[in-house]
Amino acid sequence: MSNIDLIRDSNGNLIKVKINNTNASAEIYMFGATLTSWVVNGQERLFLSKKAILNGTKAIRGGIPIVFPQFNTKLTTDLPSHGFARITTWKWGGININTPDRKEVSFILTDKEVNKKYLEIWPHQFKLVYTVLLDGKSLSTSLRIKNTGNEPWLFNTLLHTYFNVDDLTEAGVNGLINCNYIDTSPEGNGEKKIEDRQKIVFQKEVDSIYYDVNQKNFKLQTGFKNDIMVEKCTLPDVVVWNPWIEKSKRMADFGEESYPHMFCFEVGSVYQPIELDVDAVYEGGQVLTVV
Numbered sequence: 001m002s003n004i005d006l007i008r009d010s011n012g013n014l015i016k017v018k019i020n021n022t023n024a025s026a027e028i029y030m031f032g033a034t035l036t037s038w039v040v041n042g043q044e045r046l047f048l049s050k051k052a053i054l055n056g057t058k059a060i061r062g063g064i065p066i067v068f069p070q071f072n073t074k075l076t077t078d079l080p081s082h083g084f085a086r087i088t089t090w091k092w093g094g095i096n097i098n099t100p101d102r103k104e105v106s107f108i109l110t111d112k113e114v115n116k117k118y119l120e121i122w123p124h125q126f127k128l129v130y131t132v133l134l135d136g137k138s139l140s141t142s143l144r145i146k147n148t149g150n151e152p153w154l155f156n157t158l159l160h161t162y163f164n165v166d167d168l169t170e171a172g173v174n175g176l177i178n179c180n181y182i183d184t185s186p187e188g189n190g191e192k193k194i195e196d197r198q199k200i201v202f203q204k205e206v207d208s209i210y211y212d213v214n215q216k217n218f219k220l221q222t223g224f225k226n227d228i229m230v231e232k233c234t235l236p237d238v239v240v241w242n243p244w245i246e247k248s249k250r251m252a253d254f255g256e257e258s259y260p261h262m263f264c265f266e267v268g269s270v271y272q273p274i275e276l277d278v279d280a281v282y283e284g285g286q287v288l289t290v291v
């Protein structure tokens with residue numbers, strides 16, 4: 001069935017949106033505008049933890065959480081790690097495209113929706129528009145960030161995509177060779193390195209921040225028959241992450257059984273904060289395609 005469904009709770013509040021085209025489907029929660037499922041030809045391509053909390057009390061562990069306005073605690077330790085966008089309920093922006101093969105919907109977040117306690121720490125006005133397009137076997141997710149206030153401000157942003165993995169021993173990320181990165185895994189100790197591998201594999205904890213990445217196209221192998229191509233649009237940086245065993249144990253909504261079934265490939269701007277002038281707009285995103 002090719003359609004767009006708005007799923008509401010018993011009080012009529014919109015909880016999530018499901019979009020389907022001829023070959024694929026996607027599901028997006030209003031909480032965090034977190035896209036939690038992308039199925040192509042019957043195969044789920046995103047990882048969602050079985051222990052993920054979906055009631056709006058915690059960032060959703062899996063899918064594509066949106067990091068804004070800070071990555072980790074880069075701007076300030078007083079704001080939640082990875083910012084407030086992933087833990088705030090967004091507004092429905094409506095349907096932009098609705099043909100059998102192309103479905104596009106959008107979600108909006110402004111400072112008006114954000115808990116005042118966060119705005120005391122990051123006292124700025126903004127408008128985010130998150131657009132999700134399901135187009136054949138491609139999924140595009142893009143973020144438009146506008147400064148609607150009276151002074152410039154700094155931000156980080158990231159699409160923290162969790163990919164579903166069938167066999168981690170076959171999994172890998174291709175396309176980052178010769179890029180500079182910071183190895184923030186415990187073993188890497190924050191060292192700056194240059195990537196010398198054609199294919200980055202997962203045999204221990206991986207937490208790498210690739211910065212000023214000129215490459216735009218990457219091939220992800222996940223152990224499933226079809227690879228996924230990622231096109232990075234505008235955003236300068238890429239984070240590659242697998243928590244492995246010890247870190248998994250520290251995440252109650254993940255569980256140590258999960259690490260062989262996922263890795264994150266995250267496009268964003270996290271190395272240097274971006275300064276956005278009054279009325280200025282920054283746009284960035286990704287296109288994922290099953291090939």
Ligand SMILES: O=P(O)(O)OC[C@H]1O[C@H](O)[C@H](O)[C@@H](O)[C@@H]1O
Pocket residue numbers: 059081082207208239240241251264266
């Ligand atoms: O547990 P979270 O706040 O969702 O963060 C999950 C992960 O996000 C990024 O990938 C960071 O590089 C990791 O260091 C962090 O552990």
